[in-house]
Amino acid sequence: MAAAGAPDGMxxxxxxxxAEAVATEAPARPLNCVEAEAAVGAAAEDSCDARxxxxxxxxxxxxxxxxxxxxxxxxDAGGGAGRELVDLKIIWNKTKHDVKVPLDSTGSELKQxxxxxTGLPPAMQKVxxxxxxxxxxxxxxxKVTSGAKIMVVGSTINDVLAVNTPKxxxxxxxxxxxxxxxxLCRQKQHRKVLDKGKPEDVMPSVKGAQERLxxxxxxxxxxxxxxxxxxxxxxxxxxxxxxTKERTEKLPMGSIKNVVSEPIEGHEDYHMMAFxxxxxxxxxxxxxxxxxxxxxxxxxxxxxxxxYF
Numbered sequence: 485m486a487a488a489g490a491p492d493g494m495x496x497x498x499x500x501x502x503a504e505a506v507a508t509e510a511p512a513r514p515l516n517c518v519e520a521e522a523a524v525g526a527a528a529e530d531s532c533d534a535r536x537x538x539x540x541x542x543x544x545x546x547x548x549x550x551x552x553x554x555x556x557x558x559x560d561a562g563g564g565a566g567r568e569l570v571d572l573k574i575i576w577n578k579t580k581h582d583v584k585v586p587l588d589s590t591g592s593e594l595k596q597x598x599x600x601x602t603g604l605p606p607a608m609q610k611v612x613x614x615x616x617x618x619x620x621x622x623x624x625x626x627k628v629t630s631g632a633k634i635m636v637v638g639s640t641i642n643d644v645l646a647v648n649t650p651k652x653x654x655x656x657x658x659x660x661x662x663x664x665x666x667x668l669c670r671q672k673q674h675r676k677v678l679d680k681g682k683p684e685d686v687m688p689s690v691k692g693a694q695e696r697l698x699x700x701x702x703x704x705x706x707x708x709x710x711x712x713x714x715x716x717x718x719x720x721x722x723x724x725x726x727x728t729k730e731r732t733e734k735l736p737m738g739s740i741k742n743v744v745s746e747p748i749e750g751h752e753d754y755h756m757m758a759f760x761x762x763x764x765x766x767x768x769x770x771x772x773x774x775x776x777x778x779x780x781x782x783x784x785x786x787x788x789x790x791x792y793f
Contacts, residue, residue, distance in 0.1 A: 570584070570585060570586075570587045570623060570628060570629070570630050570632075571584055571630045571631055572584075572628070572631075572632055573634065574598055574601060574602075574634050574636060575634065576598070576602050576635075581601050583597065583601065585597055585623070587622070587628070588622045589622060589623055590619065590620060590621065590622050591611065591617040591618050591620065591623075594611060594623065594634070595609050598611065598634075602636070602640075604636065604638050604639075605638075608638040608639060609637075609638045610637040611635075612634070612636075613626065613628060613633075613634050614626070667746065667749065668756060669746065669748050669749050674756060674770070677706050677708065678756070680706070682754070682773055683704050683712070683773055685703070685704040686704035686705060686773045687702060687703065687775050689753035689776050690777040691753035691777075692776075693777040694780050695777040695781065696781055697717055697781045698778070702714060702715040702716075703715075704773070705771050705772060706771070706772040706773060707770065707771060707772075711728055711729060712729060713726060713728050714726075715727075715771065715782070717782075717785055722736060722737045723735060723736055723737065724740065726759075726769065735759075735761070737785070737786055737787075738788075739761065740759050740761060740786050741760040741762070742759075742760040743759055743760070743786050743787065744758050744760070745757040745758070745783070747776070748772075752776070753776050754772075754773045754774060754775060754776060755774045755775075755776055755779050756771070756772045756774070757770070757772075757779065757782065758771070759771075759786065
C-alpha cells in the first residue's frame with residue numbers, strides 16, 4: 485500500500501535512499517559537523533568527535549600567566565640567573581680588589597676567585613661577610629648585594645715560612661707578658677726557690693750602696709733549680725762564667741741580650757737577676773740572692789759599660 489501523500493506508482497524513499505540523494509547532490513567539499521549530523525545522524529556525530537580530537541590545541545596568548553611561569557622556570561633550570569653578576573670589593577692585607585662574580589657562586593668558588601687575585605690558598609682563607617661565608621652556600625643565599633665589602637684574612641705560604649719565632653716561643657712570650665702583671669718574686673716559678681730562704685753562705689749586702697765588682701767570684705747564690713751558683717767576670721776575656729756544681733758555662737758578654745733584676749720582697753738588700761741568653765724570655769738564666777750593691781755593676785759590665793768605672 486502506497487504511503488499517504490505520495491504520487492501513484494511511487495514509494496516514499498526511506499532513510500537510506502534519502503542519504504544517498506543528499507550525498508549525490510552535495511557539493512565536493514568537506515562536510516561540517518552540522519551537515520554530517522543531519523545527513524548520517526548519530527554516526528556522523530561520532531565521526532565529528534573523532535575529527536575534533538585530531539585538531540591541534542590553540543596556542544596560549546602571550547599574556548597567559550601559565551605561559552609566563554613556564555618561561556621563568558625554564559630560565560632558572562637553564563642557569564640564566566647564574567649569569568647575573570655582582571660587584572664586590574675584596575679586602576685583603578690592606579689592599580682592595582674590585583671584582584665581578586656570579587651571584588650564584590658558592591663560598592668555595594669565591595675562595596677560588598680570591599686565590600686567583602691574591603695568591604692566597606683557599607685552605608688558608610677566612611672570608612667574611614656579616615660573619616664567616618659558608619663554602620656550600622651561594623652569594624645570593626647569604627644576601628650579598630652589589631658593592632659589598634668582603635673581608636679576607638689569611639697568610640700565604642711565603643708569609644708563614646718567613647715567621648722566625650717558633651710557636652712555643654711565642655707562647656712563652658705571651659705567658660711572660662702575663663706574668664709581668666705581678667712582682668717577679670711572687671710568681672710561682674720563683675717562689676719555689678725563694679721559699680727556701682736566704683742561703684747561709686751568701687755574700688753580705690750593703691743596702692743603698694753601689695760598688696764595683698769584687699775581684700773574687702760572686703758566690704752563695706741559687707739558680708732556678710735551687711742549686712748553688714757563682715758568677716765570675718773575666719773582663720780580660722770579655723766573658724761571664726756561670727758555675728754550678730756540675731759544670732761552668734763560659735759566655736761571651738756580647739751573647740747576652742739583656743739583664744733584668746728586681747728586689748726580693750722582705751729582703752730588698754738582695755735581688756733576683758736574669759741573664760737573657762737567647763731571643764726570648766724563655767732563655768732567661770735566673771740567679772737569686774744577688775747582693776744589691778753589685779746589681780748596677782753587673783748590668784754595666786755585661787752590657788759593655790764596665791770601662792766607665
